[in-house]
Amino acid sequence: MMTLEHYNYWVVIFLMMAGFYILIDSNNLIKKIIGLNIFQTSVFMLYISLGKVAGGTAPIAAEGIKTYSNPLPHVLILTAIVVGIATTSLALALVIRIKESYDTVQENEILELDQIADEGPQA
Amino acid sequence: MFTVTCLAILVVMGIALARAFTGPTVYDRILAVNMFGTKTVLFMAAYGFLTERPEFLDIALVYALINFVGVIAVLKFVERYPPPSAHSDE
Amino acid sequence: MTFIIDALSWVFLMLGCFLGISGAVGIFQFKEFYSRVHAASVTDTLCVFFIMAGLVLQSGFTLVTVKLVLAVALLWFTSPVASHALIHAAYLTGLKPKLTTTRKEAAKRGQS
Amino acid sequence: MSNINLLIDIVLLTMLVFTTVAIIRLRSLFAIVMLSGVYSLLSANIFVILDAVDVAFTEAAVGAGISTVLMLATIGITGYEQKKRRNHNWIAPLTVVLITGAVLVYGTLDMPAFTNPNDPIHLHVAPRYINDSPTEIGIPNMVTSVLASYRGYDTMGEVIVVFAALIGVLSLLGIREKSSAPLHAEPPARPILQVMAKFMIPYIILFSLYVQFHGDFGPGGGFQAGVIFSVAIILYTLTFSQQDAMALVPPRVLKRFAAIGVLIYGGTGVVSMFKGGNFLDYNVLVDDPLHGQHYGILIIEFGVGLTVACVMMLIFFAFISRGDKNP
Numbered sequence: 001m002m003t004l005e006h007y008n009y010w011v012v013i014f015l016m017m018a019g020f021y022i023l024i025d026s027n028n029l030i031k032k033i034i035g036l037n038i039f040q041t042s043v044f045m046l047y048i049s050l051g052k053v054a055g056g057t058a059p060i061a062a063e064g065i066k067t068y069s070n071p072l073p074h075v076l077i078l079t080a081i082v083v084g085i086a087t088t089s090l091a092l093a094l095v096i097r098i099k100e101s102y103d104t105v106q107e108n109e110i111l112e113l114d115q116i117a118d119e120g121p122q123a
Numbered sequence: 124m125f126t127v128t129c130l131a132i133l134v135v136m137g138i139a140l141a142r143a144f145t146g147p148t149v150y151d152r153i154l155a156v157n158m159f160g161t162k163t164v165l166f167m168a169a170y171g172f173l174t175e176r177p178e179f180l181d182i183a184l185v186y187a188l189i190n191f192v193g194v195i196a197v198l199k200f201v202e203r204y205p206p207p208s209a210h211s212d213e
Numbered sequence: 214m215t216f217i218i219d220a221l222s223w224v225f226l227m228l229g230c231f232l233g234i235s236g237a238v239g240i241f242q243f244k245e246f247y248s249r250v251h252a253a254s255v256t257d258t259l260c261v262f263f264i265m266a267g268l269v270l271q272s273g274f275t276l277v278t279v280k281l282v283l284a285v286a287l288l289w290f291t292s293p294v295a296s297h298a299l300i301h302a303a304y305l306t307g308l309k310p311k312l313t314t315t316r317k318e319a320a321k322r323g324q325s
Numbered sequence: 326m327s328n329i330n331l332l333i334d335i336v337l338l339t340m341l342v343f344t345t346v347a348i349i350r351l352r353s354l355f356a357i358v359m360l361s362g363v364y365s366l367l368s369a370n371i372f373v374i375l376d377a378v379d380v381a382f383t384e385a386a387v388g389a390g391i392s393t394v395l396m397l398a399t400i401g402i403t404g405y406e407q408k409k410r411r412n413h414n415w416i417a418p419l420t421v422v423l424i425t426g427a428v429l430v431y432g433t434l435d436m437p438a439f440t441n442p443n444d445p446i447h448l449h450v451a452p453r454y455i456n457d458s459p460t461e462i463g464i465p466n467m468v469t470s471v472l473a474s475y476r477g478y479d480t481m482g483e484v485i486v487v488f489a490a491l492i493g494v495l496s497l498l499g500i501r502e503k504s505s506a507p508l509h510a511e512p513p514a515r516p517i518l519q520v521m522a523k524f525m526i527p528y529i530i531l532f533s534l535y536v537q538f539h540g541d542f543g544p545g546g547g548f549q550a551g552v553i554f555s556v557a558i559i560l561y562t563l564t565f566s567q568q569d570a571m572a573l574v575p576p577r578v579l580k581r582f583a584a585i586g587v588l589i590y591g592g593t594g595v596v597s598m599f600k601g602g603n604f605l606d607y608n609v610l611v612d613d614p615l616h617g618q619h620y621g622i623l624i625i626e627f628g629v630g631l632t633v634a635c636v637m638m639l640i641f642f643a644f645i646s647r648g649d650k651n652p
Contacts, residue, residue, distance in 0.1 A: 005438040010430060011338040017426040018345045025418040028407040030354055030400060034361055037392070038345060041368050044380070052375045053447060054440040057176055059376070059455065060543060061465035067442070069376035070451045071467040075476060078468065079483040081383045082548045082633060085392055086490035089640045092399045093497040096647055099403045106408050124223050126329050128264065131230035133336050138237035140340055142249075143363060144347045150246055150303040152359050157295055158240065158253050160389070161288060162233065163366050165264050167373060168284065169226075172268055173329070179378050180280035181536065181544055182385065185553065186366070187284055188529060189390040191291035192560045193362060195518065198302045199563050200397045204405075205306045294521045301515070 008049040015042035029095045029105045033088060040084050047073040125173040132166045153197055160190030222267040229263030232256045246303065247310045254296035261288045334374050341367050352407055354400050362393045378544040379468045382536075386552040391637055394559060398644040463615040464541040464622065472546065473622040477605040480625075481590050484632055488587050491636040498643040500576045515564065522564040529557040537630050538623070547626040551633025558638050567645055576642055579635045586632030590625050597621070 015038060022035025051073035059071035095105055102110050136159055143155035164183045171177035239252020265285045272278050344364050351357050365388025372381035437444040454471055462470040472480050533553035540546030562570035594605040602609035607621025 006433050006436065007335060008338065008439050009433040009436060011342060013426055013429045013433065014342055015345055016429070017422045018349060020425065021418055021422045022349060024421065025415055026407075028354070030396070030403060031357065031407060034348065034357060034396075037361065038348070038364070041365070041388075044384075045368060045371065048372055048375045048377045048380060049439060050444070050446050051377065052440050053442045055442075057174065057376055058179065058378045058544075059467040060378070061459040061467065062176070068455050068467070070447055071454055071471055072451050073446075074377045074380050074468045075471045075479075077377070077380050078383050078472065078546075078548060079480060081380065081387055082552075083483050083486050083490075085387045085395075086487045086636065086640075088392065089395050089644075090490045090493045090497075092395055093494045093643070095399060096402055096644075097497055105403045109408075124219075124226055124267075128226045128230055128267070129329075129333060131234060132264075133333065135233045135237040137336075137340060138241050140344065140363065142240050143360065144343070146356070148246055148303075148308060149355060150299060150308060151249065152356055153299055154246075154250055154253055155240065156359050156363055157292075157299070158236070158257070159363055160366060161257055161261065161292060163370060164284060164288065165229075165233070165261065166370065168265065168268055168281065170333075170373065172271060177268075177272060177277045179373070179544055180277060180284065181539075182369075182373060182378060182382050183284050184280065184287065184532065185382060185385050185536075185549075186369075186389075187287045187291065188525075188532070188553070189386055189556060190366075191287075191295060191525075192556050192563075193389055193393050194295045195298060195560065195563055196394045196397060197359070198298045200401060201306065202302050204401045290521065290525070294517060298515065298518060 009046070012042050012046045012049065015039075015045070027107050029098065029107065030092075032107075033091050033095070036091075037084070037088060040080075044077045044080065047077050125169050128169045129166060129173055132162050132169060136162045136166065149201060153194065153201075156197075157190065157194050160186060160193070164190070218270050222270040225263045225267035225270065229260050229265075229267060232260035232263065236260065245311045246308060247300070250296060250300055254293065257292050257296075258289055261285060261292070330374060334371065337367060337371050337374065341371070353405060354407060355405055358393060358396045358400065361396070362389050365389050365392065379466075379546070379549075382544045382549045383552070386549055386556065390556050391552060391559075391641070394641065395644055398641075398647075402647065462618045462622070464619070466541055466543065468544075469540050469546050469622065469626075470618075473625055474607060474618060477594075477625065480629070481594070481605070484587055484590055484629055487636050488583060488632060491583060491639055494640050494643050495580075498647050500639070500642050501646040502571055502576060518564045522560050526557050526561055529560070530554060533557065533634075537626065540626060541619075541622065547629030547631075548633055551630040551635075552637055554630070554634040555637035555641065559641055562641070562645065567642070571642065574638060576639060579639050579642075583632050583635035583639065586628045586630070586635065589628030589631065593621060593624050593628070 019035045019037070019039030019042060023032055023039065026032050026035060051070035053067055053069045056067040056069040057065055059068040059074065061068075098110065099105050102113055104110060104113075139155045139159040139162065143152050143159065146152055164186045167183040167186060168177075168180060171179050171183075233256065236253050236256030239256065240249045243249045243252055262285060265281050269278050269281050272281065341364065344360055344367060348357050348360050348364070351360070365384055369381040369384040369388065372378075372384060454467055454475065458467050458470045458475070459465055462474050464470055533550045536545035536553060537547060537550035540550070558570060558574055561573065593607075593610075597606045597609055598604055600609040605621075605625075607617045608614035610617035610620050
């Protein structure tokens with residue numbers, strides 16, 4: 001059952017690559033941030049998959065339970081999620097400021113406007 | 124019996140997801156996402172019983188709450204900034 | 214006694230699953246938005262009730278039961294309100310229901 | 326992992342894959358944001374199936390709640406549609422992605438099998454936490470004891486990162502407390518929603534307090550409680566108005582409390598130093614080390630909850646007050 005043993009990892013890689021694709025291919029800054037979020041969640045899922053133990057249950061001690069899953073990845077990812085939303089909100093705030101000064105959130109248009117601004121004084 | 128319930132709810136979630144993908148209007152997507160959220164609550168409750176640790180129902184409660192607030196936020200947003208074409212967002 | 218309780222929860226859970234699946238088929242098959250909302254929202258409340266009732270029968274009387282009852286109460290309050298708000302927003306922003314006529318009515322109209 | 330759990334896991338992961346494909350293909354940003362809400366609900370489900378209940382709790386509250394609201398506020402300002410691009414080259418990025426993906430898949434072939442209890446990750450550090458923490462710290466939830474006690478330094482760093490992100494957002498956007506007359510017509514008030522919100526908000530706040538203080542015994546803790554508390558205020562803002570919400574929880578006060586939360590966390594560490602222990606060593610807080618751990622965890626979780634709640638509310642206010650300026 002080689003396939004099933006690695007299914008989680010492969011889905012994680014697919015999600016990571018999908019996020020990566022959105023990040024480098026998309027032209028819209030908001031869609032790029034969503035791609036970054038997908039990339040981030042795939043890392044979360046990799047950690048949590050690693051922490052799972054066959055026959056284990058959630059790491060909250062109760063009577064009559066012998067095997068628990070590994071609590072350490074859970075701790076790391078729990079805080080990472082909250083930090084993730086904090087950094088996402090910072091990115092979105094930057095996007096709003098970009099929209100206000102350039103009046104667009106399309107990457108190519110922003111670059112064109114930058115180029116015009118650079119060449120402006122000579123012309 | 125919890126197995127059957129879980130699988131049935133998964134089927135419902137899959138169909139709701141298909142409606143969320145196909146649209147065609149904004150409201151169809153909101154409807155599908157709302158239904159998906161409700162079925163997630165039920166799935167979580169049934170899954171707790173399936174694994175014989177039903178004390179984690181707090182998660183189901185949080186889903187119910189957040190889902191409601193999320194749908195209200197989306198609707199308020201649609202009212203305030205009506206989509207360019209209300210009938211289809213493709 | 215356990216047999217009766219088990220049988221009852223089977224019945225409740227299966228009824229809940231049936232309602233859930235019929236709602237899902239409804240939102241997938243109906244041609245028009247308002248009928249889809251109808252299918253989803255009407256089945257939703259009873260489906261929640263049946264599934265949670267089936268689970269309550271299995272849990273006995275513990276904190277879990279209280280949480281299940283709370284979840285049902287929460288969903289019963291929020292789900293109809295969300296449906297109401299959804300339809301209201303859709304109607305206000307200009308999505309009009311398609312009013313179709315049956316074949317008989319159309320034929321009658323044709324004659325007159 | 327029994328077969329049925331594995332089956333559910335695979336079905337949910339497959340749904341996740343389809344959702345991602347739909348996100349890549351759709352053009353409407355609004356639909357993409359809706360689907361990213363579904364994406365985080367699905368991933369929260371997967372976390373529950375992989376036994377990470379605390380993580381699922383956080384992901385559900387943060388991903389489906391706050392994240393969707395902030396994304397919507399942003400696309401309200403920047404516009405719905407992605408513009409079409411001329412001579413769009415998608416072959417180069419796809420090639421890069423496929424090559425990277427192939428290398429990573431090749432790397433997984435040497436990975437230990439999924440859920441094998443003899444994986445290296447399960448042989449070090451973790452057994453100590455699993456076997457000793459219920460007696461050493463005295464609380465059943467191992468995630469909370471690792472988060473707040475064993476790795477208290479890390480968590481303090483994370484809280485400071487969240488606080489720093491708040492400072493960033495505030496210096497970029499700022500909050501307009503007294504906005505001038507709105508430039509566009511306010512949507513009509515909805516009596517049904519308002520009655521419903523009035524009814525629900527106290528219970529949401531009560532639930533957030535339960536999550537805060539029950540975090541030692543079940544899933545929950547400061548991070549989740551803070552987010553749920555801020556969701557109550559977000560619901561109030563959405564159903565009433567921004568002015569009402571800012572009168573209820575004035576941003577000036579929230580800013581102070583966000584800083585106080587971080588101070589409570591750091592202060593607990595300093596107090597334990599004065600008592601003769603190391604920084605954030607709760608054993609010395611009171612005479613009995615077990616009680617010291619209990620008090621220490623309760624206090625720092627309270628600090629975390631306070632900071633997270635205030636930060637989330639302030640970020641939300643910053644986003645929507647900016648939206649009022651540019652309709």
